Amino acid sequence: MTEKRGIAHLVCGRRAKWVVLVLWLIVLFLTAPFAQKLTDAQDNDAASWLPGSAESTQVLQMSEDFRPEQIPAIVIYARDGGLTAGDRAAIEADVRELKQLTAHGIRGDETRGPTYDRETDPRAAQVYVPITMDEKGWEQISPAVDDIRAVTGEGGGGLAVHITGPGGTSADFSEAFEGIDSTLLLSAMAVVIVMLLITYRSPTLLVVPLLSVIAALLTAQALIYLLAEHAGLTVNGQSAGILTVLVFGAGTDYALLLVARYREELRSHEDRHEAMALALHRAGPAVIASGATVVLSMLVLLAAEMNSTRGLGPVAAIGVAVALLAMMTLFPALLVICGRWIFWPAIPHLGAPNPHERGLWARMGRRISVRPRMVWAVTAAVLALCSLGLIQLRAEGISNADAFTGTPDSITGQQVSERYFPAGSGDPLVIISNQDRAEEVGRAVAETPGVVPESLGLPPGTEPSFEGKVLFEATMSDPADSEAAKQTVERVRDAVHAVPDADAQVGGGTAALLDMDKATTHDNLLIIPLVLIVVLLILCVLLRALIAPLLLIGTVILSFAAALGISALAFRHLFDYAGESTDFPLFVFVFLVALGIDYNIFLTTRIREESARQGTRAGVVTGLAATGAVITSAGLVLAGTFAALGTLPMVAFAEIGFAVALGVILDTFVVRSILVPALFMDVGPKVWWPHRLAKEDGGAGPAETAEPMARPAGP
Structure with a gap:
């Protein structure tokens, strides 16, 4: 082993790999039972979403002094031709029975009605059934509505019966959230399996990252559950769902990047332990910087007024941090334990050539280098044109009638x-x-x-x-x-x-x-600039430059605007959605900037590495050639996992999933593959200012004549 491996030896050494595995097995044994309880710790009551200082929140808290917190279910009876005498008798009988209900928080004794739409020849009747929100809160809404429906039936013979009002709508939302963890888990897992099969072309290799990601998710869920129970952390259905997507998406991305570098090191080193140590040494800083960017960006959400947004910050940060830890420890240890055969049937043998040296991405880099200014100008113009779709954005909130992808009974x-x-x-x-x-x-x-x-x-x-x-x-x-x-x-x-x-x-x-709309507007204006500052500082530290980070931030903002513009057009004219939630731009921005900057980090750290040896312009060609395939695969995995949000029957989730997936695709195939390389080539060595690379550009030659060096692939 070489001295370069550093702390990598503590993860993938001949004995250390077994220690790492045993430690993770102990962690999973201790935490798995708590992970299963995360759903029980969710707080989906109104106060968990509202801004804490809002007037409506204060009224909600004070109203508990007058009566237990209640949410009313409204039973609607209607017949187009007017209610018959039999209808009215049946309604009166239902009311008498409803007044006897006491289970699941139903206050049957406070049932009001029936109230008819007019005194003579009524066409509809309305019955008010209050449901108390006790310590079980959200969990009892759906069973309570089921109890009410068991009394009223679902109509028939021309008489329509529906349960609506806040209680009915909340029950439909509760059912939509029910099973959200399992639905998203299975959807994200399916996406990851398909993409890993396409990327690795190995049915055996995909098992290792999948097991590592699942271990990370269970550990993160357990830790979040413990914090929710004992430290006051707020977790709701939204943050729990996004946690699953983030851990699967980010964790698989980190696995792809490490495997790419490990595979290449195996072609140069006979000892797999040494190959993994070098892979961690070379790819690790970029992966850690990427994870730190996401974690710190998520923690910025703690500055939000909205309780739901503020609660998402630490939940997402914990999930990504645990995923990063698992991919930097458990994943490498498992790969080394398994040996080269895990890559079957495409086993990387010692001395085999690096396929990226004459591949698609090397050819693309050389073509961009011919006229880089024209390439980035045209690309930026196209993205700017796409961003004009923002005029179609309606992030003013979604009514209950438009909140579901279908039409549940409460909306009818x-x-x-x-x-x-x-x-x-x-x-x-x-x-x-x-x-x-x-x-x-x-x-x-x-x-x-x-x-x-x-x-x-x-x-x-x-x-x-x-x-x-x-x-x-x-x-x-x-x-x-x-x-x-x-x-x-x-x-x-x-x-x-x-x-x-x-x-x-x-x-x-x-x-x-x-109040939620006002708080979200405040959060948008505060958090978006803070996230940009955090990302810019991390890039400056990582690249030890100022010009390059500013260019990267500019490309991410342009990509975000384009993704939002295209999404708005799709929502209006393809999916026929009525609008977007007020927090839609904020969530899309945070996820796209925090996650989308990953690919720029992986690319530019490799470009910087190569620039020190062969000059900036040639280094761009080599960096693009070396990272192109793996970053593309990682982008497709991340886009696919966010697209899994579309499996939920709620418009807000579907919109976030679509927009983030689209933004990741733009980052992967346009920003990272075309715009950033062209900008770096055009600016040249000055892109590293104030670092000495801005003056001492080792490669010196024109980019269009540069050939990528025979270096291992990866960030």
Whole structure:
């Protein structure tokens, strides 16, 4: 072994590899039981998503002093030709039975209704069934709605029966999230298996990275569960789902890059232990820098106002950090234990030629070198043109009706309800004020446009007052998740805040959506620049230059804009989505910048290595030739794992998955393969300023005459 191996000997030495394996087996034995409990630790209640300082969050917390936190399910009965006498009798019987329900938090004794759309010849009826959100919270919504449905049935004979309102919609969301971990795990695993088979062309080799990634995922899930239970870490369905995708995508990427370098070292060294030590020594810094970029970028999310966004930061950071650790320890140890046969049938033998020396990527590099300025200018112009699709972006929030890829019963019920009742029925405004100013506050609410005046009142089961405070509700005339309803909330807040000494606050579902929109706008303006600064600093430290990092950041921003522009056009004209969630640009940006910069790191670190030997322009050709195939494979794996989000029946997940997958493809095939090499060739040695490479360019010759050196592939 050479001295270059450094700490690599601690991972892949003749004895050390067995120690590493045993340690990981112990870790998995201890953590696997906790990994299975992560779903139980998820907090999908409203407060886990809302910004902590928002007015709606404060109302939600104060309302628990008046009554247990409740979420109402609304049962809608409707017949186009009008309800018959038999229908009305059946509805009355259902109500009597509903009032007896107590399981899963149902407050049957507080059931209200039936309320008919008109006194004579009614066409529809509405029944209000409150569900208490106790310590089980989100978990009991779906069973509670199932209990209600068991009483009401699903209609028939022309009578339509639907369960909607916040309870019905939450139950449908709960069912959509149900099994999210297993669905994404199986989808991501299928993508990884297919891509590894295509990349390695070896049915045996794919087992090692797959086992390593699964070990990383289980360990990360267990660690996150323990932090959620004992350290107050917030985990919800969104962050748990993204965790699976990140660990599989990033972990497999790191495995691909290490295997590429290991394979090449095996062609130059007989001892596989030495080959792995050199592979870790040469590829390790780039892989570690890549992982650090993702981890630090995710931790920037801790600055977010949104609880859901802030909670995603440490969850994602832990997942990527554990994946990086597994790929730098367990994965190399397993490869060395298995030996060369693991590459069957394409076993790399000692002395075999490096296939990249005259391959596709070497030819592409030489062609770019002929006219690099024209190449990068045209490429940048095309990406800029694609970014014009941003004018089609509607990141203003998604209504419940547009949130699902299909049409669940709660959405159908909402549409039916809006034909006969005030559109905001079932999801009222919640107002809390000082009791001695309650009359003035109530009058201000009732006189606000968009509020149904006669709906104002104290909800059943609510304490009339608590420590000098009073709580009452009001129904809005517009759908609770509409832009018009949000404007009504703004007007109501202005009205009640103007009442002297009332200390009035307005909450409820619509107010929560409004506060989430405002918090997300704040987070977008704060976090996006912070992530750029973090990535720029890491690149500056890694490359010991300033010009190159600035160019790389510019290409990533351009790629992000192009991906968002194309995605917006696809959402409007291909998938027919109504819009995007307000946090859509932020999530896509963070994932694309943190993950997309990986490929630039792998490419530019190799270019820098070669530039010291043969000059910048020739080094670009060699770097592209050496990293092209493996980075392309890694990009396809990462894009495929994010595309797996499209298997979930929720538009927000499908949109994030599509946009990130598209952005990764652009980074892989356009930015890293064409734009960055052309820019570096055009700028030349000055790209390394202020490092001495900017002056002492070892290769000196024109790039178009440069041939790639016979060096091992990899970053």
